[in-house]
Amino acid sequence: MQKLNLPSYTFKLKSNENKTLIFDNLRKKYMVLTPEEWVRQHFVQWLIQERNYPVSLIAIEKQLVINNLKKRTDIVVFASDGHPNIIVECKAPHIKITQDTFDQIARYNLKLDADYLIVTNGLQHFFCMLDKENETYVFLRDIPQYQ
Template sequence: MKPGNRKTFNGKRYVFCLIRKKYYLLTKEELVRQKIIYYLIKNRGYNVHEIYVEFNSTFSNIKYRLDILVLKKTRPFMIVECKSPEVKISSKDFDQIMKYYLRFKTQYLVLTNGIKNIILEFKPNGNGIEFLKKIPKNK
């Protein structure tokens, strides 16, 4: 299947997810999610098998559902939180993704509404945080 392939069922539009291998209702947030997935694979060199979509986890009796989790060598590497384009990214959204970071300790966090992207890199050994302009390429 081609990424972003779309179909209409019962008058509703659906988009094919390369990771989950099925069609999902084409909401604005889902479109952002699919564009990021495509970008990670085609432009940044990530492997389909490293990417998990709507990843569910529980920590300290709190349930999490990460939009996108990228693993490297079976360890959490990057979390991507997707919002709809009309959602103005706020401190509430930033708090949400930071909670995910506290749980998974990834090297990278990405918060996007498809228009604005906030990309953070957490330096090893607690040596600071850097704001990046682009999602890093897969090495």
């Protein structure tokens, strides 16, 4: 898999029916190793190991319903009170991050009302904070460490 603009982490990999699988520690099962899954697993580890977010507050592929359609967020990090704090949208490294990507995560956030949004393809990372008073997003250099 491609080297990402994130620290290197150790993952459990195995082969099954000509497919490489990666063990997801949060979902407690092996997942097909797609380029997007590679980014998601790295970003989850980055949140845990570099930003100190507890595993217990992170959900992967959380389902939500928007306009009667079932959608799944890539990563949601909850605050200790259970409110969604961060939504992360992961794309494969070869996928260019466009306005459509931001529109997608913004639609999810209409439902979840998180404080921070992150869009990443593993090479580029965009961090923004919701300014609820002015109903806009402010781009940041990073997200805060877990307190």
